[in-house]
Amino acid sequence: xxxxxxxxQSLIVQKGGISIINCAYENTxxxxxxxxxxxxxxxxxxxxxxxPDVSEKKEGRFTISFNKSAKQFSLHIMxxxxxxxxxxxxxxxxxxxxxxxxxxxxxxxxxxx
Amino acid sequence: KAGVTQTPRYLxxxxxxxxxxxxxxxxxxxxxxxxxQTPGQxxxxxxxxxxxxxxxxxxxxxxxxxRQFSNSRSEMNVSxxxxxxxxxxxxxxxxxxxxxxxxxxxxxxxx
Numbered sequence: 001x002x003x004x005x006x007x008x009q010s011l012i013v014q015k016g017g018i019s020i021i022n023c024a025y026e027n028t029x030x031x032x033x034x035x036x037x038x039x040x041x042x043x044x045x046x047x048x049x050x051x052p053d054v055s056e057k058k059e060g061r062f063t064i065s066f067n068k069s070a071k072q073f074s075l076h077i078m079x080x081x082x083x084x085x086x087x088x089x090x091x092x093x094x095x096x097x098x099x100x101x102x103x104x105x106x107x108x109x110x111x112x113x
Numbered sequence: 114k115a116g117v118t119q120t121p122r123y124l125x126x127x128x129x130x131x132x133x134x135x136x137x138x139x140x141x142x143x144x145x146x147x148x149x150q151t152p153g154q155x156x157x158x159x160x161x162x163x164x165x166x167x168x169x170x171x172x173x174x175x176x177x178x179x180r181q182f183s184n185s186r187s188e189m190n191v192s193x194x195x196x197x198x199x200x201x202x203x204x205x206x207x208x209x210x211x212x213x214x215x216x217x218x219x220x221x222x223x224x
Contacts, residue, residue, distance in 0.1 A: 043117075043205075044156075044203070101158065102158075
């Protein structure tokens with residue numbers, strides 16, 4: 001019940017295209033769902049996050065779609081750029097009592113110029 | 114505003130030795146969490162500290178330990194190192210759980 005399943009493992013997208021990464025969770029106690037972006041040699045950086053009381057959140061080219069009934073959420077990167085090439089991690093957390101994140105296994109995105 | 118600072122950045126140790134890693138959180142952040150990142154296992158939770166108290170611990174052997182000081186700085190220690198402990202160790206700080214800020218990590222290689 002503590003797993004967060006992330007897919008695909010890797011993704012190649014043309015410049016200007018849409019990148020879509022999906023995550024699924026099981027624990028209904030999770031109430032905070034962040035996405036992190038990690039470049040080689042760096043720690044993960046918070047990209048965007050959502051709580052289950054909304055179905056979508058958009059920040060610039062990045063959008064999270066959230067389906068509470070299906071226990072799924074996804075990251076959409078519009079107009080993907082070569083600079084977006086990185087590893088993306090979804091995560092889930094119950095912000096009261098558990099004090100930890102459960103991370104997905106990561107998606108390595110490559111955007112071709 | 115300074116970010117999360119982890120030292121050292123790189124470390125090479127021999128099997129059986131012990132190692133101590135340090136983390137200085139963002140000023141004002143009282144929660145510090147540690148994660149182990151490996152290609153095979155991804156990001157695995159080690160432990161979380163808040164105001165010098167460990168609030169949660171992951172599924173790692175007792176060789177992995179940590180502590181937090183009154184200024185919120187944290188250290189983690191790994192004793193009797195094994196080859197499988199080679200990993201990137203990440204520290205993250207936050208005001209609450211809504212929004213970790215990670216450091217760049219300490220790359221530990223055990224030979």
